[in-house]
Amino acid sequence: MSKTATPSVEAPYPPIGKRLADMAIEYNFIVIFLIVVAVATMLSDNFLTFANVANLFQQAAVVGVVAIGMTFVILTGNIDLSVGSVVALCGMLVAVLMQNGFDPFVAVAITALIGTACGAAMGAISALAQVPSFIVTLAGLVSFRGVTYLLTDGVPVSGLPKGFSAIGSTMVPVLPGFAISSMGLIFIGLCIIAGIVLRLTVFGEYVFATGGNPQAARLSGLPTRLMITAVFAVSGFMAALGGILLTSRLRIGQPTAAQGLELDAIAAVVLGGTSLFGGRGGILGTFFAVMLLQVLRNIFNLLGLGSFYQMTVTGIIIVAAILLNRFIDHRKGRE
């Protein structure tokens, strides 16, 4: 065992170098992200262009929005496997509603409401019947996909109003010469709102406490069952938004869309440093992890390497990042 100097209580400001190092460890996902971006920039001249960056945000938006909801769920120590199916269901539902003459605004509102209700129902079943959310949402994954096919007997819905596709694809100039799609902006905006909710509201505080120690939270008078229901409602709402954005971008309601999306979302949340056991993590990590995974996909495309390489390398990076986090936890003595 090596002897280390005991940290002095009197010195609240350690040297700047050490503080930077501590921050780099705490926010290691940002460091990893920057490294990957640097490598990508070196590998391809086309990477760091306005057009490509806008493209990155556009492509990351659907998974990103879903991953925000997933962050809430995982922070309470639960998991939501149904999001891919809810994305598809809501993507189809909004198309079917508009096809049947509903105004796009009304169609979007109804769809968002139904997505939220789907999530809340699964959360309530899991919380009230004390069933692991893994099982309840696995059932959701299967059933909601079934309902999606039932809506049109598996036929895609096209011919959507022009105004609807504007939701996702309007290009908004943010800098001179740099425009970003509304989808990307919605993703960024939702990240900020979710970050505020988690950091600054009592609701957010309760999410962390419920995940950190459900017993202590309950004995402190927190409505832990309601909290579980609420985070699944948030996840359902986010999945509905994801579905609406997807249909808006594709200009078609596609019942087979978003297969396996739940795994991408979970991977992003965990890669972003949120603990699967709950109580630890946040939106910042999720945002960077979503973008990191998108950059990886992007750079492989730019280099002309096929999706087989992408999948392999993505998996390796996820495992490496998780091992790094375990290592950091171990160093900090939180087993």
Add this chain to the structure above:
Amino acid sequence: MPDNVLTVRNVSKIFLPSIVALESASLEVRPGEVHCLLGANGAGKSTLLKIIAGAFRPTGGELAIGGQPVELRSPADAARHGISMIYQELDLVPQLTVEQNLFLGHAPTRMGIIDHAERRRRANEALARVGARFRPDARVETLSVANQQLTAIARSLTMDAKVIIMDEPSASLNETELKSVFEVIRELVRQGVAIVYVSHRLGELREIGDRVTVLRGGRTIGTYSIEETSDTALVEAIIGKQRSLIERKPRKPVTGDTALRVNRLRGAEGLDIAGLEVRWGEVVGLTGLNGSGRTSFLKALFGAHHFDGEILLEDRPFHPRHPADAIRRGVGLVPENRKTEGLVLHAPIYKNATLPSMRSSWLTRHKLQKERTVPVLKSLSTKYGKPEQAVVQLSGGNQQKVVLAKWIINGARILLLDEPSRGLDIGAKADLYDLVDKLAEDGAAVIVASSELEELYAACDNIWVFHEGRNIGRYDPANTDRDAILRATILGEQHV
């Protein structure tokens, strides 16, 4: 006289840094006897048992089996030496069958494949020895507790145990079930197996035991023949002449009105409390053996356990269905286990301290939360670095103060403390009870449950004795002999 099958000589166990769980314990077990082990809570019984079963390594002293000195490195090692431990919660795998459980870890195999015929044969043999009337292929979870107990005993037999240790086997058995277990024990003893039997209940020991060893404060007080020793003498040995570790401060007479009155409270597992009341400014202690219902009672009062009955809080009916109901009425609970029930360990101190009191607003006000936390922690003389520090980094005593701070910040006026001093050293304990005293002086009504009568004696205005789910007697420590209370805790009768 036959040689001892198991000899424990002057064994000690110190948990670092400085908790002495066992000072000098000795035990001599002869083959073919039921040797009972007696002692108050905290006397060191469990530690001694775990050392014999190989779960703990002793700090000092020696063990000998069949006259040969041994060093037990693990439970498996102890099993190889013929020592088998049956824990109170019976470590069987409920989903597996009886025979799978009997041979878990030592199944007969042929070329790496389980020899089912041989296993069945030996399972039937072991089950016959304990007089079991269930099949070896029954799932353990479908058996009654008594039959599970028999399965656990049979499992010891399949390992050729020479010494079987039973930790409070009677806790979950009814009268008839216990009788059948006793019959099995007698039969095994006749075959030369030695049984070490741990129980609080003197009546039981008289029925089954041959000799008894009494532990007190981590030391062996003596070994007695049960037949020749009276109850009074045994209780005397358990209690001893106690020195007071925490000084009793003279308490002012309580003048406050009734804060909480439990007319009747009935809950799970036979909990039945009647006529218990606390006044403002009063500290009421609850004592009793483990499983006497102290914790269930406090949890019920706090709305965490379901109950039927009638309780008045400030003369208004009080029937909390969720902790939030109790908290709204000004009740706070410091739970038995601060790590698993009291704190979100990795969260900052100030967030833990303000967790119950956040509910009144939508936005978190970190600055305000800290401002409310700091003075309360200071008044509790908590030692910590910064309020943003994770609570896990604090010492046990300071963690407990954070739990207490939760309720003080939230303005609770009825405080329920369940084993608040567990795991604290003497200094921190005295500190904690000073706080309890101060809170009561400021007008709070306090109920403290503790297995350590010593502490209650020093801190309480009144002490209730709980026994098997009922409150059987109320004592004023100022004019009651401590031994009378201990006697009531152990024997369950009122001797005033």
